[in-house]
Amino acid sequence: MQLRSYFPILNWGRTYSRQALANDLFAAVIVTIMLIPQSLAYALLAGLPAEAGIYASIVPIMLYAVFGTSRALAVGPVAVISLMTAAAVGQVAQQGTAGYATAALVLAGLSGAILLAMGLFRLGFLANFLSHPVIAGFITASGILIAASQLKHVLGISAGGDTLPNIVGSIFAHLDQTNFITLGIGLAAIAFLFWVRKGLKPLLHRLGTPKMLAELLTKAGPVAAVVVTTVLVDAAALDNAGVQIVGAVPQSLPPFTLPAATFDFVEALIGPAILISIIGFVESISVAQTLAAKKRQRIDPNQELIGLGAANIGAALTGGYPVTGGFARSVVNFDAGAETPAAGAFTAMGLAIAAVALTPLIYFLPKATLAATIVVAVLSLVDFSILRKAWAYSKADFAAVAATVVVTLGCGVETGVTAGVALSIALHLYKTSRPHVAEVGRVPGTEHFRNILRHKVETHPSLLSLRIDESLYFANARFLEDLIQDRVTQGSPIRHVVLMCSAVNEIDFSALESLEAINHRLTEFGIGFHLSEVKGPVMDRLQKSHFLDGLNGRVFLSQFDAMMNLTPIPEPAEAA
């Protein structure tokens, strides 16, 4: 059992049927056709030679098939991680040098080691600290950054930059170098790919094309763009007219690479590697869980970390760069009927054949076409509606998503996601440091107690019942002290204070000291101090301290009990 939980392949592998094989093979064909141009394009985005994208799609996908728990996830290079790779590696090496490719391998290795360690130490929960709004904001901002970064290939100019102002500034500075033939190819490819996305499927539907064929034709759009523009450049010798082409790509299976990690490299890349690991994990697990839920399958987050860790170490050892489970490719894989991770293994074989057989054919492939496939793919990720939704629901969530978008665009991906996470945690802590406190009274005819300001309730002047809507911990311990001091020193007729603890999920050591101080002060004033509705785990903790020995009042099971015992009014129900 233990072995099977670490090697999910032992579960689905034993019952693999002929029907599953057929379905997996069909899905693999569609995904392979989609992945060939995409892998080349994402390598370009990461600043790496085209073959790195293909290599990163072969061994990682096979390792994930052995260790991963998702049946449909397709692992490989994805847009956001490619952009983050470019940003991280660009800090330690110059694009086009051997050091750059090595740094990308080291980054994949580090990322793999981090993911594996997180899986073995069961740290998958860390990903939860990336809130939904922060992720949504980050994906949108990254999509804009990626599209902007590809404009240089569409224009045929050389430009750089990691942030939106830098990229735009650099493009404007080099605008006079624009190659109009490149621009024509790029714009045509973009227009064609948008039409394939939006217009082709309805058209095929009207023409009565069978659904599966229509699916295949739609996914083959980028391949068609690649084939047509490559043939065009070759036939018209447009490379002599300044159109940038992919050029010679080694015709080989993924090479064995052992990234030589110097201490300086590791030190410079460890921070980005942590961020890439967590972002990659979040993207991957979101896709995996969405697809699994449709078939009522289960995803084990910690085993997913192990699967992704193995995939990244595989990428590091075979000439790739950081990978994760991609949204688009996984959905295509799922929709095409993939039943098991074997579909991934077949895709890997398809790509291996492409790496050996097809690479000479893409010598004349214009970079503008690849850039066009990226632009069209990432613009579908851009969705500003999260800003509107978050604004309507909660200003804190809006602040987090707005900060993520602005900082990602203005300062780059790493700073952006860090700022978003830090701000959402800070706002959460701020809110819990100033808890909502309600004075409560009894809802007539029930044993239920609610806020006196919102409900018609019964109270008694000698009894102050306060419901603290937060766990008591260091950040708000002093707040409670001040609050109670304010309430009882106003010369009121209060004889008893009851703290209704239904919303207090923890009392830490600092808060315990505050409660002792409150008890001490109320005792001096001759006022009774009581607790009600203290939960089991909190009560267990209090019993370990001396607080209950010193408490001048009692701990009541319910607020109703407290009211019955501390006020002279007979209960209406009993009086009746």
Place this chain on the structure above:
Amino acid sequence: MQLRSYFPILNWGRTYSRQALANDLFAAVIVTIMLIPQSLAYALLAGLPAEAGIYASIVPIMLYAVFGTSRALAVGPVAVISLMTAAAVGQVAQQGTAGYATAALVLAGLSGAILLAMGLFRLGFLANFLSHPVIAGFITASGILIAASQLKHVLGISAGGDTLPNIVGSIFAHLDQTNFITLGIGLAAIAFLFWVRKGLKPLLHRLGTPKMLAELLTKAGPVAAVVVTTVLVDAAALDNAGVQIVGAVPQSLPPFTLPAATFDFVEALIGPAILISIIGFVESISVAQTLAAKKRQRIDPNQELIGLGAANIGAALTGGYPVTGGFARSVVNFDAGAETPAAGAFTAMGLAIAAVALTPLIYFLPKATLAATIVVAVLSLVDFSILRKAWAYSKADFAAVAATVVVTLGCGVETGVTAGVALSIALHLYKTSRPHVAEVGRVPGTEHFRNILRHKVETHPSLLSLRIDESLYFANARFLEDLIQDRVTQGSPIRHVVLMCSAVNEIDFSALESLEAINHRLTEFGIGFHLSEVKGPVMDRLQKSHFLDGLNGRVFLSQFDAMMNLTPIPEPAEAA
């Protein structure tokens, strides 16, 4: 009124009586006698010339009298802040150089600006994130570091180091330079001062000395040690035998200094300045609140920030270094009968007279005597009992205090306090990311619902009532999704799920999306999804979203309502 809240002096100043004047003058005499050796000693600890300690006690204390809200707080150099100053300034300048003194002024100016800004922006709540255990651990570890750092003066050797291993290592490396006359003076002073602390008061009490005189004599212990050892060194010309002395101290009032802050200085010192500001504020406000509570006075934390900010800016402009409200001196001031901040102003005058008149007399004062006063003062701060108490109450609190102690001793004060705060926040977030969830049932004969595992309660097989003991936010949103999925897919007879929200103080945007996903999944399974006991603020928020429109069940005022409506059992009370 607005003006008075910024200038508390306008409140107490208008009603200042002859009796208050007499009390304040008496307190000022005692505090002045105590402060002269202490100021010199803390300057030594901060690595500054002796006069800096005196200067830092004059203008700051007067500015605090104008802006501060505490009646008894005595502001000036304190042990922990002096140590932190030495650590911070030592990173940018060499001890004994003019740059070192300038850096100390810049540090005080920055710290003053930070405190003022925090006060004006009402950020006093930030200090709450330093939990009681972290503060206790930090004070204890700092006390040990300070005592260790003074051993070199007692031994008469030169040694350095910011961490306990460094300090001890450096002392051992220079142990052969020990000056035995210095060691004799130092040990005798330590023994004498300990005896004054522990043995003198009981002795005076037995001798029938009046209480006030006994108080004065006890506080004059350090002065006696200073006088005796100074006379001894002068008479026996021990400075020629290698005993380090204070030497020439300028005979003047505090000079006007305008710290020339270069950008590099500011950049290097801003981090330490933030820590010094927060630690200083926490120390000061704790003392102020303790003393104010004894006389039922109120402290305004944000106005305290302004008072301390003004004091530090005063220190920066008059040859001082960072200051704050000190524990020992404030307690002495309070016990001696100080009624208003005017006592502080009189103390400042006493010290000004000392600065002009007495400085020639301390030429032969041995540094070993000052070190002895520091060692005896700080060892009283060392208290490891917090480790035992925290261990007994909560392992998380213990981890925070243990980390603070170990990291402060091993890596220095700044890293130590940062580690303690970061760990306590991280542990708090970790706990809230894996909330306690209880399945609840009705306590028989009441309308109260409790955990089925801890109480004998009534339940119904078709109704699953879950009480989530935490606010729902991004860190635990997915946790709830998984939990409910696990409970309802086990082929159970459950027809309705009720989420009892009495402990849910917030539902953020991420959690809202999770609730929508849960509702969607339960609807597919034909199970009703309901909420109960949703609090006012949470309900307000939910009504801004579309969640309630899509909810397949209802929102009940109380869990009892939910049970009555969703289960077929008649309520016993009604049946009777």
